Amino acid sequence: MTRLITLFYRLLDLVLVALLSGMALMVFLNVVLRYGFNSGIAVSEELSRFFFVWLTFIGAVVAHHHHMHMGMETFVAALGRRGRMLMMGVAELLILGCAWVLFIGTWKQLPINMSMGAPVTGLSMAWVYGTGLFTAAMIALISGTRLLRLVTGRITEKEIAAFAGERHLIDEPLYEPEGDAK
Template sequence: MSTAYRWLDRNFEPIVMALLFYVMTTIVTLQVILRFAFNSGFSWAEELARFLFVWLMYFSISYATRNNSHIKITFLVDKLSEKVSKIIAILVDVLFMVFVIVIFIAAWNICQSITEYQDKAVTMNVSMNILYGAGLVGFALMIIRLIQGLIWKVSNFSNSMDHFTNEGGLYSGANEVIFSPKEQPENNGGEQQ
């Protein structure tokens, strides 16, 4: 069970992101071909592509949170001692979690409002919760990923700063994602194997 959980933990967002990206790209490409080559197309294709893009964005944010890959400005923090920098990093993650929880509650309220008023998409006969649910799922995943990150930082507080920050998910297995290239064996003396 532990192996399956670790595999899912590392690969969930990348697999969903790849599927969303390829479906979105296929729909847009097909729509362009139909419009320019056959002067026709699907009325719902552009709206569906937009929905897929929004879902892709939220899964990408969750994945960046998992791998601690968000943009950071560390000019002042880099001038402090390592211990103080680690404490600030934990505080920043706690504040980020508070922000994400507030936005999650707002997304929940929006989804409830859409359900109450039965808002539908323009070209597809589906609830707008298909679109706004992306925020709900994305922020829920971000909360999970922030909790994992905080646990990582607290449990690795005494390790080096590089290991503690785990930027890019280097130490938590981001290089073991299903889509990452596998390392090639070194070539001895330039000979072909």
């Protein structure tokens, strides 16, 4: 299972690289065409904006997985183990609530966006705004798993250190599920 999770996040990393590369290439090409040839590719402007949206939302999932979002690390680092675990539980519950709001809001907005097409490509705007469903579901899955591990007492010291921002104490993976062979 750990191997599948690692492969999934490597796949997301590759998707992020492809999106960023595609976005940079399209913008660069459009600048060259406009400056040198007084023309441009209209599709590239629209697609680069779409790529940026997906890059941001997928990046949020990867950052959440790696404990890289902003937090009150100075405060949490000053607490003992029990205080850190309590704060971790509170944080994960708040994150689950925010993910739920994002998911429901995106779900309610999706039918409206499905009926609208992008001005140049004609793609359904659901492809752009629908990324909220993926992001909310993945962040909820990550936080739910962390919360379950915390409540059942299977949380590791590495995970608690990662939550407290003590990156120098961490080396991958953060946890090793019981029964998984390396």
